Amino acid sequence: MPVILDLNSDLGEGFGAWELGDDSALLSVVTSANVACGFHAGDPTIMRRVCAEAVGRDVSIGAQVGYRDLAGFGRRAIEMEPERLADDVLYQIAALDGIARSEGGRVRYVKPHGALYHRTVTDREQAAAVVAAVSAYDPSLPILGLPNSHLLRHAAEKGLTAVPEAFADRGYLSDGTLAKRGGTGALVTDPEVVARRCVALARTGQVTAVDGTAVTVRARSLCLHGDTPGAVALARRVRAALLDAGVRLAPFA
Template identity: 55%
Template sequence: MSTIDLNSDIGESFGRWELGDDKAMLDLVTSANIACGFHAGDPSTIARTARWSVERRVRIGAQVAYRDLAGFGRRFIDASRTELTDDIVYQIGGLQALAGATGGRVTYVKPHGALYNTAVHHEEHAQAVVDAIVSVDPDLALLGLPGSRLLALGEQRGLRVVREAFADRGYTPEATLVSRKESGAVLHDAAAVARRVLQMVTGGTVEAVDGSVVTVDVDSVCVHGDSPSAVEMARTVRDLLTSEGVDLEAFT
């Protein structure tokens, strides 16, 4: 693969509570998954993050989530398909308005946290995400885990689906993400993570937590923006990829 998208979850501060160095991350990534207020982010945080993205020509994506500010969107919410669809439409629309006011445009959608992992296998919640995107703008791309119900349903409805790999997360032998409640879920060594990403991008494989090697199809790589070493990790990943002849380019 000669090109790859590098994305990050950003805009996750809330009021006076700040999380991550969004400006620094936006200097390194090509796509920005901006929180839409349900797991993190307030209108002013969202607006300035969108503005910074526009200034750096970084693509803007709506990072939609369960309505779970207290749990940072990492808890399952047993919403009906209709309720969840409406929640996601609301989030996309809010980001579209705030991004549009800065001269930007939302080009894709990515679920966050528990919604992301649930939509891998939960038919109704995966369908709710797809329903919301189709109703708002079927030209929006859908970013998700390869092999998930989410991407399968999105493809069936005519959406452009984008396969995502994670730089700093552990994988199970089934090529899903290790639960954050378990050891090995989050990786912290920037150099090791960069080598891992290079293998995923150029070799299409990743080592799972049990030592087995699993296949991963990847169009975009995520480096989370909320860890203390996020900027260093993103820079290390970027530098290694470019030194090995892989260009960074947004998928939208």
């Protein structure tokens, strides 16, 4: 049987007059779009534009939920009571879903962003808060996250669909977590290197960590960051390499 893989990317991350990434170009490459919901990035106009184009290209729309942190782009960890965090996540999902439905689509999955993503890998309470928000809004929505994270384990325990993802352009540590941004090997930008990594991930479920060890990363979706330098060229090269390797690209939701 051919390997089936989803390509996802964080989109709609501009705000007002400030633009970030080429959403339109990336929507021609990916099969799923993680759309910022206005808390760490994005605004109603951007959200609507991205949703409209995603619907037109038959790309699945996901709610990219994060901390209320526009100044820090959602990359600063924020201490929050689980109940308030759940409310914030619920608000973001509902806002994006309403906009998506106005354009003939709907939110089909949820993925945390930035600091919230990393926090839910190891923090049971914050992971549970995200799961509680998804369950309250629509328990049929899958949650996309890091393999072996508290987020995905808790989602599965609560009967939600937990979808593991890998990262095309991020360095891994030997324990399967991502190397901290700014550290050695945290970001991989050479399109040929990234393409080879992605084909290896699809074929073997393994990636080489920054210390040279082989790490098992079984994933149904592959994340291509929209704010990586040369993101569009990198994404196109990855897509072509996967198709050449016989990988079938299709959304998971």
